[in-house]
Amino acid sequence: MKAVGADKPFKLNEGNQFYEMKQEMPQPKQRELLVRLKAISVNPVDTKIRQSPLNEAPRILGYDAVGVVEAVGDAVKYFKAGDEVYYSGSPAYQGSNQTHQLVDEQLVAFKPNNISDTEAASLPLTGLTASETLFDVFKISHNPEDNKGKSLLIINGAGGVGSIATQIAKHYGLHVITTASRDETYNWSKSLGADIVLNHKNNLADEFKKYEISEVDYIFCTFDTDLYYEKMIELIKPRGIIATIVAFNNKQDLNLLKPKSITFTHEYMYSRPLNETEDMGIHGEYLKDIADKIEAGIYKPTVNKVINGLTADNIYQAHKKIEDQSMIGKLVISI
Amino acid sequence: MKAVGADKPFKLNEGNQFYEMKQEMPQPKQRELLVRLKAISVNPVDTKIRQSPLNEAPRILGYDAVGVVEAVGDAVKYFKAGDEVYYSGSPAYQGSNQTHQLVDEQLVAFKPNNISDTEAASLPLTGLTASETLFDVFKISHNPEDNKGKSLLIINGAGGVGSIATQIAKHYGLHVITTASRDETYNWSKSLGADIVLNHKNNLADEFKKYEISEVDYIFCTFDTDLYYEKMIELIKPRGIIATIVAFNNKQDLNLLKPKSITFTHEYMYSRPLNETEDMGIHGEYLKDIADKIEAGIYKPTVNKVINGLTADNIYQAHKKIEDQSMIGKLVISI
Numbered sequence: 001m002k003a004v005g006a007d008k009p010f011k012l013n014e015g016n017q018f019y020e021m022k023q024e025m026p027q028p029k030q031r032e033l034l035v036r037l038k039a040i041s042v043n044p045v046d047t048k049i050r051q052s053p054l055n056e057a058p059r060i061l062g063y064d065a066v067g068v069v070e071a072v073g074d075a076v077k078y079f080k081a082g083d084e085v086y087y088s089g090s091p092a093y094q095g096s097n098q099t100h101q102l103v104d105e106q107l108v109a110f111k112p113n114n115i116s117d118t119e120a121a122s123l124p125l126t127g128l129t130a131s132e133t134l135f136d137v138f139k140i141s142h143n144p145e146d147n148k149g150k151s152l153l154i155i156n157g158a159g160g161v162g163s164i165a166t167q168i169a170k171h172y173g174l175h176v177i178t179t180a181s182r183d184e185t186y187n188w189s190k191s192l193g194a195d196i197v198l199n200h201k202n203n204l205a206d207e208f209k210k211y212e213i214s215e216v217d218y219i220f221c222t223f224d225t226d227l228y229y230e231k232m233i234e235l236i237k238p239r240g241i242i243a244t245i246v247a248f249n250n251k252q253d254l255n256l257l258k259p260k261s262i263t264f265t266h267e268y269m270y271s272r273p274l275n276e277t278e279d280m281g282i283h284g285e286y287l288k289d290i291a292d293k294i295e296a297g298i299y300k301p302t303v304n305k306v307i308n309g310l311t312a313d314n315i316y317q318a319h320k321k322i323e324d325q326s327m328i329g330k331l332v333i334s335i
Numbered sequence: 336m337k338a339v340g341a342d343k344p345f346k347l348n349e350g351n352q353f354y355e356m357k358q359e360m361p362q363p364k365q366r367e368l369l370v371r372l373k374a375i376s377v378n379p380v381d382t383k384i385r386q387s388p389l390n391e392a393p394r395i396l397g398y399d400a401v402g403v404v405e406a407v408g409d410a411v412k413y414f415k416a417g418d419e420v421y422y423s424g425s426p427a428y429q430g431s432n433q434t435h436q437l438v439d440e441q442l443v444a445f446k447p448n449n450i451s452d453t454e455a456a457s458l459p460l461t462g463l464t465a466s467e468t469l470f471d472v473f474k475i476s477h478n479p480e481d482n483k484g485k486s487l488l489i490i491n492g493a494g495g496v497g498s499i500a501t502q503i504a505k506h507y508g509l510h511v512i513t514t515a516s517r518d519e520t521y522n523w524s525k526s527l528g529a530d531i532v533l534n535h536k537n538n539l540a541d542e543f544k545k546y547e548i549s550e551v552d553y554i555f556c557t558f559d560t561d562l563y564y565e566k567m568i569e570l571i572k573p574r575g576i577i578a579t580i581v582a583f584n585n586k587q588d589l590n591l592l593k594p595k596s597i598t599f600t601h602e603y604m605y606s607r608p609l610n611e612t613e614d615m616g617i618h619g620e621y622l623k624d625i626a627d628k629i630e631a632g633i634y635k636p637t638v639n640k641v642i643n644g645l646t647a648d649n650i651y652q653a654h655k656k657i658e659d660q661s662m663i664g665k666l667v668i669s670i
Binding site: 139248260 | 467471472474560573574583585586587588589592593594595596598599600601602603606609610612
C-alpha cells in the first residue's frame with residue numbers, strides 16, 4: 001500500500017517535504033476496520049499538525065476519509081467487508097493520506113448513498129465539528145421546534161466548518177447569521193441557508209444595527225479568535241454561549257465573560273477520540289444523521305475543489321491552498 | 336427610614352467610611368415591593384463593590400434581605416402587604432443596608448416558614464449563585480435520578496456559596512467532592528453532605544489519587560481562580576464544565592481548554608437582573624425551590640455568625656470579617 005508522509009515538521013516555504021512511500025498493509029484488530037480509501041479531504045488541522053513536533057517518523061496526515069471496508073477486527077459489530085463508509089477517525093492513528101487506513105468502527109458511518117466519494121469526503125471532520133458545537137456545546141435540541149427563536153452567529157460562514165454548520169443549524173430550527181466579505185462567499189453562504197450574511201470587513205456591531213439584530217444566543221467562531229474575542233462578548237446575549245475552533249495567539253481576559261455570565265468553549269473535534277471517551281461512538285451517530293439528511297436532500301456536500309491523485313505534490317498543493325485562507329467550502333483529493 | 340452607606344470607594348485600612356443616614360421612604364412602582372427589612376447578610380461581593388467607583392453618592396450596599404412587604408406597586412401580582420419574603424435583589428437598586436428597600440417582585444420568594452429571619456438571610460445570594468451554576472451552567476437535571484453518576488468538585492466547600500451549593504448538588508443526585516483545610520471547615524462541609532472533602536493545602540491531583548477519583552464532570556471554583564485555573568483543567572473530564580464566581584487577577588491561556596474541549600463559564604448572579612433579561616423571574620423560582628427544601632428539612636441554613644443592629648460600625652466589622660477570608664458559612668446582621 002502507498003502513503004504520503006513527512007519525517008519532520010515543516011513550513012511550506014521550506015519546500016515540499018512530503019514524500020511517497022510504501023507501507024505494510026495493517027491488520028485490523030478488535031473494533032478496527034481496514035478501509036481502502038477512495039477520497040480524502042484536507043483541512044486546516046492538517047496544516048497545523050504538519051508544523052507541530054512529531055513522535056515517530058514518518059507521520060501521515062489526513063483527517064477525512066471515504067472508502068470501502070476491506071477487513072474487520074474480530075470485535076466489529078456494525079460493518080463488514082464491502083461496506084462503503086465515511087469518517088474522520090482519530091489522530092491516534094496514521095492519517096488518510098494513504099491508500100488504506102485503520103479506524104475504530106465507533107467513529108464510522110455508512111457513506112451517503114446518493115453522492116460521489118469526493119462529495120462525501122467533504123463532510124466528516126467539518127460535519128462532526130459543527131455537530132459537536134451545536135449539540136454538545138450549545139446543547140440545541142434535536143427537535144427543530146424547540147430551537148425556534150434562537151439565533152446563531154457563525155464567524156466565517158463560507159469556510160469548511162461554516163458551510164456545514166450553516167446547514168445543520170438551519171435545519172434544526174436556528175436563525176442563522178453568518179459573516180463573509182466577497183460576493184462569492186456571500187452567495188455561497190446564502191445558498192447554504194444563511195438567513196443573514198454580514199460583511200466582516202465592517203464592524204460587526206454596526207452590521208447588527210443595520211440588520212436590526214440586537215444580540216444572539218450563540219456564536220461559533222471559525223476564524224481568528226483573538227480578533228473576535230471582545231467583539232463576540234459584546235454581541236452575545238446574557239448567559240449566551242461562545243465556541244471557537246481556532247486556537248488563540250494571546251492570553252485573554254476571562255473577566256470579560258462575567259457581566260453577562262458568558263460561557264466559552266474551546267471545541268476540539270478530536271477530544272473524544274484522543275481521550276477515548278466512553279461516548280465517542282456519538283461520532284458515528286452524528287455522521288449517520290448527516291448521511292440521512294444528505295440522502296433526504298436536506299444538506300448539500302460542501303466540496304468546492306477536487307484534486308486527482310494521491311501524490312506528494314498534490315498534498316503539498318492542497319496545504320498551500322488551505323494556508324492561503326481563500327478556500328470556499330472544502331478541498332478534496334480523489335485517490 | 337435609616338440607611339448605612341458611604342460616599343466614596345474605600346479600603347478598610349482607611350478607617351470606617353460608612354455612616355448612618357436618614358433617607359426618604361421610597362414608593363414602590365409597577366412590579367416593585369417596598370420591604371421592611373428584618374435581617375440581611377454580608378457577602379464577598381459587598382466588599383468588592385465597596386472598593387469600586389460609584390456613580391452617585393451615597394451608595395448603600397447589601398445584597399441579601401429578609402423582611403415584610405409594606406406596600407406594593409400597581410402591577411404586582413404575587414405579593415401583598417404583610418407577606419414575609421426573602422431575596423437578593425439587584426444592584427440596580429440601593430442595597431439592603433437599610434430599614435426599608437425596593438425590589439422587583441420577580442426576584443422574590445416567600446421566606447421559608449420554619450426558620451428565623453437571620454437564618455433565612457443566609458440563603459438568597461449564595462443559593463441563587465449555586466442554583467444558576469448547577470442548573471444554568473452545568474445544566475444538571477431537575478430530576479435527581481438523571482444526575483446519578485455525575486460528579487462535582489467544589490473548591491472551598493465551607494464558604495458561603497460552597498455551603499449551599501453542596502446541599503443543592505447533593506439533593507439533586509450529584510457525587511459531591513469539596514475542598515477544605517482546617518478540622519472546622521472539614522467538619523462543616525461534611526455536615527452539609529459532601530461525600531468527600533479534600534485538603535486544599537495538598538496538590539489536588541494527589542488528593543484525587545488518594546481518594547481514587549480519576550476525574551470529575553463539573554468543577555465550581557469559589558476561591559482564587561488564578562490559582563486553580565490550570566489545576567481545574569487537569570482534573571476535569573473531557574467535555575467537562577468549569578465555572579467560577581471569583582474574578583481573575585491575570586489573563587489566561589484559553590488554548591488550555593482545547594485538548595479536552597472544556598467549557599468555562601464566569602458565573603455572575605446579577606447578570607440577569609442587571610441586564611433585565613426576560614427570564615430573570617427564575618430567581619424567584621430558585622428561591623421558592625430552596626424555601627421548599629428548607630421547609631422539608633432537606634437543606635439547612637448556612638448562617639454561622641449573627642451581628643445585632645444596623646449600624647455603621649457593625650457593617651464595617653462585617654466587611655472586616657469577610658475580607659479575613661476566615662468565615663465559615665454566612666455572616667448575618669439582624670436589623
